[in-house]
Amino acid sequence: MVNNALSFTGNGLRDWIVQRITAVILALYTFFMVGYFLLTPEVNFTSWQTLFASRWVSIFTLLALGGLILHSWVGIWTILTDYVKPAALRFTIEIIVILALISYFVWGIEVIWSV
């Protein structure tokens, strides 16, 4: 058993499952968005606002945003532990990335809920 403190769940299997479930959510959201752009004749401010006024679109978007944040963290942590060997530098970058991801999530909630 190899110790680690900052991997998302601290457990190999759980991180792996999180990565796969969030990948499915992100794929579904991508299909949804591509479908929307293909099927909407003219995308303008009104149609965009109507779309996000729907509660389920807001929830789906939040779910995708949350999924993106978790997916990113599992992936970025893996890349950082692969390539950034000096522990102090890696720790600093990890903290910056975590804070950035949390900020994006909070910001995202604010944006989606303000529609």
Next chain:
Amino acid sequence: MSSIAMRTVEFKIYRYNPETDQKPSMEDFHLEIPKDKDIMLLDALIQLKTKDEGLSFRRSCREGVCGSDGMNINGRNGLACVTLLSSLKEPITLRPLPGFPVERDLIVDMAQFYRQYEKIKPYLQNDEPAPAKERLQSPKDRKKLDGLYECILCACCSSSCPSYWWNPDKFVGPAGLLQAYRFLADSRDTKTQERLAELDDPFSIFRCRGIMNCVDVCPKGLNPTRAIGKIRSMLLKEGT
């Protein structure tokens, strides 16, 4: 006496002697072999060594059983003793196994590799009382070990795995994980839970990204990626 037609084979071989060299270099070698004859790369190396006794490489059984002469041949890991010269493009470029510390020329330090092997406890563990004769296994259960027990620990797979290059102290690597599954799959082993628990961190097994370099280079034709997938399935069944 009739003269035998000869041909020249060109080599570029990695040379490094840490006691005398500042840094490694590639040295050109030429070998004359009979035109109508094909020989194994290891035999060519042994002949080159008669010209330059300092040229260092490991070998033992010279028939693909001991796993001593794993090296990087034209950019691909393999065993010199089972690689025919005719299968290689010239100049034949030989380097030590990538990602391993070089001791001298084509000889690498295998200590870390063996530590990972040791970590997976590569021996049968059974806490039940031993039967009078031996622990029996059905032919069906025995068949589950095919494709796993044949590993000769040549390190060609682990040395071609980027996940192993970046974290050789944390990621067990394809060779070790193939053996981990060999004991997980053994009906006579009773430590399955403990073995799985030991692997369930983000590095030991999950650092495998499934790129299958290990499968591509294995000189015994084994499939570590499949074994890793089976361990993951076992973890998934146990842990969810």
